[in-house]
Amino acid sequence: MAERYDVVVIGAGPGGYVAAIRAAQLGMKVACVEKRPTLGGTCLNIGCIPSKALLDSSEYYHLAHDKFVRHGIKVTGLEIDVPAMLARKDRVVKELTDGVGFLFRKNKITPVFGAARLASPTTVAVQKNGGGEETLEAGHILLATGSAPVNLPFIPFDGKTVVSSTEALCFERVPEHLVVVGGGYIGLELGSVWRRLGAKVTVIEFLPRIVPLADIELGTLLHKSLAKQGLEFHLETRVTGAKVTGERVAVSAEKKDGSALTVDCDRVLVAVGRRPYTEGLGLAEAGVNADSKTGKVPVDKHFRTNVPTVSAIGDLIDGPMLAHKAEDEGVAWAELLAGKAGHVDYDTIPSVIYTWPEMAGVGITEEQAKERKLDYRVGKFPFLANGRAKAMDETEGLVKILADAKTDRVLGVHILGPRASDLIAEAVTTMEFAGSAEDIARICHSHPTLSEAVKEAAMAVDRWSIHS
Ligand code: FAD
Numbered sequence: 001m002a003e004r005y006d007v008v009v010i011g012a013g014p015g016g017y018v019a020a021i022r023a024a025q026l027g028m029k030v031a032c033v034e035k036r037p038t039l040g041g042t043c044l045n046i047g048c049i050p051s052k053a054l055l056d057s058s059e060y061y062h063l064a065h066d067k068f069v070r071h072g073i074k075v076t077g078l079e080i081d082v083p084a085m086l087a088r089k090d091r092v093v094k095e096l097t098d099g100v101g102f103l104f105r106k107n108k109i110t111p112v113f114g115a116a117r118l119a120s121p122t123t124v125a126v127q128k129n130g131g132g133e134e135t136l137e138a139g140h141i142l143l144a145t146g147s148a149p150v151n152l153p154f155i156p157f158d159g160k161t162v163v164s165s166t167e168a169l170c171f172e173r174v175p176e177h178l179v180v181v182g183g184g185y186i187g188l189e190l191g192s193v194w195r196r197l198g199a200k201v202t203v204i205e206f207l208p209r210i211v212p213l214a215d216i217e218l219g220t221l222l223h224k225s226l227a228k229q230g231l232e233f234h235l236e237t238r239v240t241g242a243k244v245t246g247e248r249v250a251v252s253a254e255k256k257d258g259s260a261l262t263v264d265c266d267r268v269l270v271a272v273g274r275r276p277y278t279e280g281l282g283l284a285e286a287g288v289n290a291d292s293k294t295g296k297v298p299v300d301k302h303f304r305t306n307v308p309t310v311s312a313i314g315d316l317i318d319g320p321m322l323a324h325k326a327e328d329e330g331v332a333w334a335e336l337l338a339g340k341a342g343h344v345d346y347d348t349i350p351s352v353i354y355t356w357p358e359m360a361g362v363g364i365t366e367e368q369a370k371e372r373k374l375d376y377r378v379g380k381f382p383f384l385a386n387g388r389a390k391a392m393d394e395t396e397g398l399v400k401i402l403a404d405a406k407t408d409r410v411l412g413v414h415i416l417g418p419r420a421s422d423l424i425a426e427a428v429t430t431m432e433f434a435g436s437a438e439d440i441a442r443i444c445h446s447h448p449t450l451s452e453a454v455k456e457a458a459m460a461v462d463r464w465s466i467h468s
């Protein structure tokens with residue numbers, strides 16, 4: 001007899017495991033199927049967490065190598081121990097993925113390890129990792145199977161020299177020359193990691209700018225900063241192939257003016273986006289629609305697919321492929337299922353690129369404000385004029401706030417600078433409460449903190465910034 005659950009969640013990433021926990025908190029009997037041997041999905045195992053662990057380790061090395069001396073600290077005998085760095089990253093991952101296991105036990109969620117397939121709109125068949133098959137009956141099924149890296153057919157992944165982010169998180173030594181195809185989140189974050197550790201890094205980007213969707217002014221500043229750190233960029237350049245000879249790769253590309261570019265390197269990271277992952281899930285057999293071009297699963301406001309007992313969230317559906325977006329959808333889905341008012345505000349999902357300086361944004365960019373012909377005002381404040389940034393010796397970047405010219409309501413906030421990832425939270429909160437630039441400007445901010453740069457940018461919207 002198949003075990004019956006109120007909810008069976010497929011995929012234990014930040015979408016799936018959070019949805020499972022919230023559903024259990026709301027009194028539902030929940031199972032969560034995961035085909036990896038550990039919980040936490042892409043984010044905890046091969047995404048957000050290991051990449052940030054390496055970004056932090058490599059930033060510490062960079063500080064000791066280049067910046068401590070400015071603080072009057074001399075370091076001799078500085079060395080990188082890549083295996084130790086990777087081992088620390090693996091420990092961080094293990095503690096967090098084990099932590100999800102603990103949360104499952106606490107909330108009485110049944111984890112099932114194996115590959116799940118929709119056997120019917122209310123049945124999930126699991127090919128268990130240890131062998132054998134298990135069938136689970138469900139009142140509702142939640143698809144949270146995430147995404148996988150996009151493969152370029154003319155430079156296919158080989159797992160060693162031409163790789164995706166998964167392998168670029170585990171290079172056993174610092175590459176001599178890493179070519180990164182794609183100047184987006186992964187390319188810039190992992191490119192930064194290996195550059196800081198000593199690799200030559202060349203980024204090849206198809207479009208005229210890196211991070212194409214970001215506010216152009218800040219994206220341009222980030223480009224300059226990364227170039228100063230030694231990353232080399234080829235924009236408007238189309239990669240056409242890669243020839244692997246032993247440990248070497250010759251990457252060929254074509255520039256916009258038609259001229260050819262060949263780069264000789266020892267590792268290639270292809271980071272040109274991710275696509276929804278539904279392989280072996282049995283969508284077609286169960287009658288669940290997916291977009292034939294993008295692979296995304298269309299859902300309604302309650303995250304239901306065209307089959308009412310089957311819902312989907314996270315990277316599998318429309319919207320930015322971000323862990324916090326997947327988590328919020330998981331909560332909203334469980335709450336809606338329980339008859340509550342679950343909701344995700346897609347206009348206030350922040351994005352962060354964890355380079356140094358970090359770049360964070362929420363709401364519309366200046367380009368979008370122009371496109372929409374909005375009447376807006378801009379306030380900016382540079383970290384160069386912020387006391388705490390000076391004390392830290394981290395004065396690159398600025399805060400930029402866009403506000404409605406008539407109502408002063410905050411429309412978008414973009415930050416390039418130290419700890420932009422944390423500073424953006426104030427902007428998100430203000431926007432969620434439909435706050436104005438003046439609200440931020442008149443709220444008392446501790447001194448000396450980086451957050452005062454956000455306050456000063458808000459003051460600058462009405463041209464009364466005190467410190468610039
Ligand atoms: P996933 O996290 O992809 O989880 C899906 C899970 O489903 C996987 O564990 C998979 O094994 C499992 N699964 C798939 N098919 C089946 C099946 N048939 N049966 C059973 N299990 C199945 N986002 C951020 O917000 N911040 C970051 O800093 C960040 N950094 C990133 C760095 C990298 C290198 C990468 C690759 C991604 C990063 N992301 C980041 C994106 C983030 O990881 C994803 O947006 C997020 O993990 C999506 O969550 P999800 O629950 O939809 O899917």
Ligand code: NAD
Nearest residue numbers: 182183184185186187204205206271272273274321352353
């Ligand atoms: P991305 O969409 O961020 O960037 C891909 C880049 O590759 C774009 O700039 C695009 O113009 C470029 N590109 C596309 N095809 C190309 C080609 N043939 N040649 C050269 N350039 C090409 O994708 P990503 O960096 O692979 O990351 C995937 C997703 O994972 C991100 O979109 C994001 O949702 C998520 N992610 C988030 C974080 C974070 O939140 N800090 C970190 C890593 C990944």
